Amino acid sequence: MSTFAPVVILVEPQLAENIGMTARAMANFGLSELRLVAPKNGWPKKGVREAASGAVHVLDGAQLYATVSEAIADLQFVLATTARERGQMKRVYAPDAAMDEVAARSDGGQRVGILFGRERVGLSNDEVSLADAIVTFPVTEEFPSLNLAQAVLLVSYEWRRAAGLARQRFEGAMTAQPASREAVLGLFESLETALGAAGFYPPHKRLGIIRNMRDRLHRMALTEQDVRTFRGALRALTRGPRQLRSDNVEVSSPPAARSDGEDH
């Protein structure tokens, strides 16, 4: 699928750190084609592989060009990233809208590239004029200076989302089922009996306090394991100090946990 990811083109990048971090950010989100236009102080740069932190396949595949025109010659749609208005009558996209456009064009078989300018001065107006449209970042007025690799990261992140590839790597979801109402009501009953026996509430306030307690427990969205653990804890509290019994210690693996579930 990275065949259809956009090409990242750095124009006269200077710092090894930024080029390495660019490669890493691209690899994080599934981009792989990096082009470098006339890197300042030569190429390859010392320290660039360390900064890439393992994304060396992106660095090793990087292509060198002398000019922006050459670097974009085979592309069909080109975006220029810039922090400043250029007085050019071009469409200006936010990163999310830009990557929606890129993903749609890639789906249609077009080759797309994104130009990123020099660390200090960005792209020249001439270079911007070679692009079809502009991408700019919704940074604050007070501190708009975005690092080069950070700009590449945001574009890469939004491309992955727009391409429909941004799946969460794991789910938070309930790994256990919610407890049956029978189990929950059983816990309520045990708790209410224990609190009554302990003199926790005067009889005339019993109902109100019990309802509030039920509300609190419901807010936890209890699982079967939760109910077992709380009933075990309640038994331990009401019977007073005693030797630790290994079958009362909560463990997360279901078979051992079940040994604590003698109330069911």
Add this chain to the structure above:
Amino acid sequence: MSTFAPVVILVEPQLAENIGMTARAMANFGLSELRLVAPKNGWPKKGVREAASGAVHVLDGAQLYATVSEAIADLQFVLATTARERGQMKRVYAPDAAMDEVAARSDGGQRVGILFGRERVGLSNDEVSLADAIVTFPVTEEFPSLNLAQAVLLVSYEWRRAAGLARQRFEGAMTAQPASREAVLGLFESLETALGAAGFYPPHKRLGIIRNMRDRLHRMALTEQDVRTFRGALRALTRGPRQLRSDNVEVSSPPAARSDGEDH
């Protein structure tokens, strides 16, 4: 408004570069409160201000803590960022959904913090267990290792969006109005007359070729200035070589441009 932005908490960060870049990323998107839990090899670190690239107000305001518990004591909702599943029954958010939740809670007056772990090993399971929920990033399976400051950047970017503050700093919009249909039709007529006189098409193909040419010109969504420039260029092409006349050179300021608009 940064009063309501979430607190960024780095747990045992090691590299000055990452802490500085974190401050910069926060400032880019309007976050300002940074907390450091037991930075490795002491604090302040050499090179951290350079890496912050001007976001020194974030660094200067950074608070130091000995433990995660102390760093989150005054907060009401805490998120833990992690790349790995922890077997904890917690809600897991993508960055955008997480920041929607954070923005909603901040609107309700809650103080929210986001925990970021050590460069190499992230947060411990114990530290994750202090958080209400988890944030994870939709990175690739092949290269999931996200730089610390890059993770802070993505969360900051998504917070600014969720808080409704992510306005584009300039619009691409048409800075000039579209040309009137009269002006466009006038250009078509001049072009068709000139092409006819130049023998560009055989008479029986005239209509088809003219219609295609009109289509192409419509695709440009011409402005009044575009029409004036193209009519000027057409006149220059049809009258043959001549001395350069200063009033035929396109300039972008409207009064000078108007001197080229003698056809209107």
